[in-house]
Amino acid sequence: MPLADNESLIRLAGTDPTDIRPRVPFAPEVLDFLADLSTELRQNPEARRMGDVQSFAFWCRRPHLERMRQAYDDKKRRLGRGLAFHVAPANVPVNFAFSLAFGLLAGCANIVRVPSVPHAVVDLVAAVIAKVLVRHPHVAASNTLVRYDAASRHSAVFSARADARLLWGGDATVLALRALPTPPRCVDVAFADRTSLCVMGAQAVLDLDQAGLDALAHGFFNDTYLMDQNACSSPHLVVWLGAGGAEAAQRFWHALGRKAGTDYPQTPVRAVDKYADLLEAVLDKEPISRARTYGGAVTVLEWSALPDGVAGCRGRFGLFRQILADSLEPLAPHLDGRFQTLTAFGVDRDQLADFVVSHRLAGVDRVVAVGQALDMGLTWDGYDLIGQLTRVVAGPGQP
Amino acid sequence: MAELDDLLALDPFALSAADKAPLFAAAVGQLTRHHRDHCADYARILDVLGFDADRPHGIEDFPFLPARLFKLRRLQSVTDDQVHKVLTSSGTSGQVPSRIVLDAATAALQSRVLTRIVGDFIGKARLPMLVIDAPGTVKGHNAFSARAAGILGFSIFGRNPTYALNDRMELDWDNLDRFLAAHGGEPVLIFGFTFVIWQHFVQVLEKMGRRLNLDQAVLIHGGGWKKLAEQAVDDAGFKAGLVQVGGIRRIHDYYGMVEQTGSIFMQCAAGRLHCPVQADIVIRDAHLAPLPDGSRGLVQLVSLLPKSYPGHLLLSEDEGTVIGVDDCPCGRPGKTFTIHGRTAMAEIRGCSDAAGG
Numbered sequence: 001m002p003l004a005d006n007e008s009l010i011r012l013a014g015t016d017p018t019d020i021r022p023r024v025p026f027a028p029e030v031l032d033f034l035a036d037l038s039t040e041l042r043q044n045p046e047a048r049r050m051g052d053v054q055s056f057a058f059w060c061r062r063p064h065l066e067r068m069r070q071a072y073d074d075k076k077r078r079l080g081r082g083l084a085f086h087v088a089p090a091n092v093p094v095n096f097a098f099s100l101a102f103g104l105l106a107g108c109a110n111i112v113r114v115p116s117v118p119h120a121v122v123d124l125v126a127a128v129i130a131k132v133l134v135r136h137p138h139v140a141a142s143n144t145l146v147r148y149d150a151a152s153r154h155s156a157v158f159s160a161r162a163d164a165r166l167l168w169g170g171d172a173t174v175l176a177l178r179a180l181p182t183p184p185r186c187v188d189v190a191f192a193d194r195t196s197l198c199v200m201g202a203q204a205v206l207d208l209d210q211a212g213l214d215a216l217a218h219g220f221f222n223d224t225y226l227m228d229q230n231a232c233s234s235p236h237l238v239v240w241l242g243a244g245g246a247e248a249a250q251r252f253w254h255a256l257g258r259k260a261g262t263d264y265p266q267t268p269v270r271a272v273d274k275y276a277d278l279l280e281a282v283l284d285k286e287p288i289s290r291a292r293t294y295g296g297a298v299t300v301l302e303w304s305a306l307p308d309g310v311a312g313c314r315g316r317f318g319l320f321r322q323i324l325a326d327s328l329e330p331l332a333p334h335l336d337g338r339f340q341t342l343t344a345f346g347v348d349r350d351q352l353a354d355f356v357v358s359h360r361l362a363g364v365d366r367v368v369a370v371g372q373a374l375d376m377g378l379t380w381d382g383y384d385l386i387g388q389l390t391r392v393v394a395g396p397g398q399p
Numbered sequence: 400m401a402e403l404d405d406l407l408a409l410d411p412f413a414l415s416a417a418d419k420a421p422l423f424a425a426a427v428g429q430l431t432r433h434h435r436d437h438c439a440d441y442a443r444i445l446d447v448l449g450f451d452a453d454r455p456h457g458i459e460d461f462p463f464l465p466a467r468l469f470k471l472r473r474l475q476s477v478t479d480d481q482v483h484k485v486l487t488s489s490g491t492s493g494q495v496p497s498r499i500v501l502d503a504a505t506a507a508l509q510s511r512v513l514t515r516i517v518g519d520f521i522g523k524a525r526l527p528m529l530v531i532d533a534p535g536t537v538k539g540h541n542a543f544s545a546r547a548a549g550i551l552g553f554s555i556f557g558r559n560p561t562y563a564l565n566d567r568m569e570l571d572w573d574n575l576d577r578f579l580a581a582h583g584g585e586p587v588l589i590f591g592f593t594f595v596i597w598q599h600f601v602q603v604l605e606k607m608g609r610r611l612n613l614d615q616a617v618l619i620h621g622g623g624w625k626k627l628a629e630q631a632v633d634d635a636g637f638k639a640g641l642v643q644v645g646g647i648r649r650i651h652d653y654y655g656m657v658e659q660t661g662s663i664f665m666q667c668a669a670g671r672l673h674c675p676v677q678a679d680i681v682i683r684d685a686h687l688a689p690l691p692d693g694s695r696g697l698v699q700l701v702s703l704l705p706k707s708y709p710g711h712l713l714l715s716e717d718e719g720t721v722i723g724v725d726d727c728p729c730g731r732p733g734k735t736f737t738i739h740g741r742t743a744m745a746e747i748r749g750c751s752d753a754a755g756g
Contacts, residue, residue, distance in 0.1 A: 266685045268697045268742045272716060276465045282447050283440055283472050291447045296686025
């Protein structure tokens with residue numbers, strides 16, 4: 001729906017929050033609303049065809065909400081910070097709903113700005129939220145979804161009212177939003193540009209039977225190709241750990257090539273972009289010994305050494321870097337603050353998380369199994385979101 | 400470089416496709432080895448791709464470069480003191496210019512081959528020339544645009560170029576009347592960019608109801624169909640418009656890239672684009688693998704002319720289809736094809752650059 005002028009604001013759901021009194025985290029009326037939303041999205045025939053919407057619906061079904069509530073209980077008295085203003089990302093459409101859910105679960109009132117360019121996923125989920133809110137008037141009174149032009153003054157007006165802000169976007173977008181004045185105690189949670197990598201245990205991959213190998217390729221496919229590798233948590237570099245790395249890599253990439261060859265809708269434009277990225281990497285003097293393709297959809301640049309600026313070496317549309325390594329030690333100095341997620345297979349994830357801590361790394365906020373890179377959680381991008389979006393009421397026995 | 404020199408010296412339509420194929424592949428091999436030996440970046444690309452240029456290959460097997468790479472990097476196979484000029488064409492709507500490094504020999508080769516290809520369609524005589532554009536298009540900071548390059552490049556085929564438009568892109572009737580008084584009804588050469596001819600010449604004359612006496616003219620146009628496609632004007636509609644406003648019937652579209660100036664693909668009277676002996680095309684699928692004749696896909700252009708820069712094998716972002724081989728009703732041998740326009744842009748998914756949208 002076109003905007004009449006760049007100052008107009010379209011309200012997709014809810015009302016401008018009149019009641020911004022904080023709630024406790026995981027408040028019963030909030031869980032009721034989200035569980036109801038989950039049911040509605042899982043029953044909506046249109047929404048059932050959208051994989052990302054179903055992931056969100058699955059995430060906010062009641063048993064999972066209960067599990068998150070129990071896992072978070074830190075015995076502290078907490079209340080939401082007040083009014084949270086969210087600027088949702090344009091290119092991962094369903095994240096506006098996750099952002100809203102984070103604010104709700106923390107006990108905040110929420111103003112969520114969805115991208116100004118209409119998108120089928122956003123429009124559908126927003127319409128379902130509007131419908132479900134009618135059945136939850138207490139939640140409706142403190143939450144709203146709005147759409148307006150990025151160039152308008154609305155972001156400044158909402159920022160001036162905000163007790164917390166969740167800002168999703170590229171570095172430039174986030175910096176521009178952070179420059180807008182907020183009340184002195186406002187807390188910003190900024191999700192800016194990040195990158196990710198993957199570690200595979202060579203022997204574990206060699207030990208897989210065909211079904212296990214295909215499952216691994218399937219998980220890796222979901223981590224990367226579903227978002228054209230553009231998601232912050234999608235890996236760009238695969239580190240093959242231990243003896244047999246070259247054979248394990250061949251085996252894995254061939255399996256991924258079969259999976260992506262049938263399931264990834266490659267287009268000429270993407271193929272040209274990917275090929276140009278490959279050639280640019282060569283001209284940028286990355287230490288590439290060979291580029292190999294596995295079917296049409298997988299291209300792997302084989303590094304002979306770790307270059308400067310590993311975090312900046314990113315692929316699109318199925319372009320990966322790999323390196324063979326005996327240990328992770330040489331990698332540690334390269335894991336700067338731009339790294340977000342480390343996906344792993346065949347390597348103990350607790351040990352990997354301990355590695356990040358013991359090596360005092362600036363980067364890597366998250367260690368998950370291959371296949372879970374895109375799974376959203378209440379700890380995201382290194383932030384404990386409930387912690388960030390609540391305040392603690394200290395009292396006797398609870399420092 | 401026997402095959403390469405032989406082919407460069409031949410008339411553009413002297414060989415059947417079957418006679419051309421082995422010579423052409425050998426010539427591309429020679430050129431590829433030349434660039435490998437004289438451009439370190441290019442040698443490294445071949446190395447990373449695992450391509451052995453010392454073995455024989457079919458033309459579809461040679462590594463190609465996306466044309467846009469020349470916007471990102473300056474690649475050259477000559478030393479800096481051999482550089483004759485650097486073409487910095489910005490394209491018709493592009494922002495970042497391509498940088499094409501020419502030595503004197505390559506520049507001379509470009510105009511020699513262009514002359515022979517165009518001459519095959521319009522004859523050797525230099526005709527009075529009418530340029531459907533404004534004189535300002537080739538002046539000052541515009542001088543490096545693709546439009547200026549086209550106008551200046553084709554000016555060698557005409558005499559005393561007259562500009563049909565003023566710098567406000569309106570018909571310049573003083574110039575037009577003078578040109579028609581001197582040459583109306585005679586053989587003349589008309590040149591312009593496709594959308595300029597349509598928007599500023601055909602449509603304006605149609606609206607005025609004017610008909611010019613240009614029925615002996617031959618018209619050459621290029622630059623792409625994007626803007627006309629938006630108005631649902633195709634090749635047939637374009638030609639019908641020219642018949643109506645000027646009785647112009649001999650009309651040749653041409654296809655080519657500024658990155659491969661000289662070896663252009665001319666449209667014949669049968670409406671097909673022709674590969675000359677000095678150039679060829681390969682059609683590729685969404686994974687960049689070669690497609691059989693008759694399939695629609697990305698157009699890769701191969702030219703034997705680029706010697707001072709490794710641009711002999713370039714991937715465009717246009718889609719095309721090979722129509723036939725050695726079977727054109729116009730009688731010219733070789734491969735013929737048609738262009739469908741730019742390939743569709745992809746929707747980009749991912750989390751960067753968010754709130755802008």
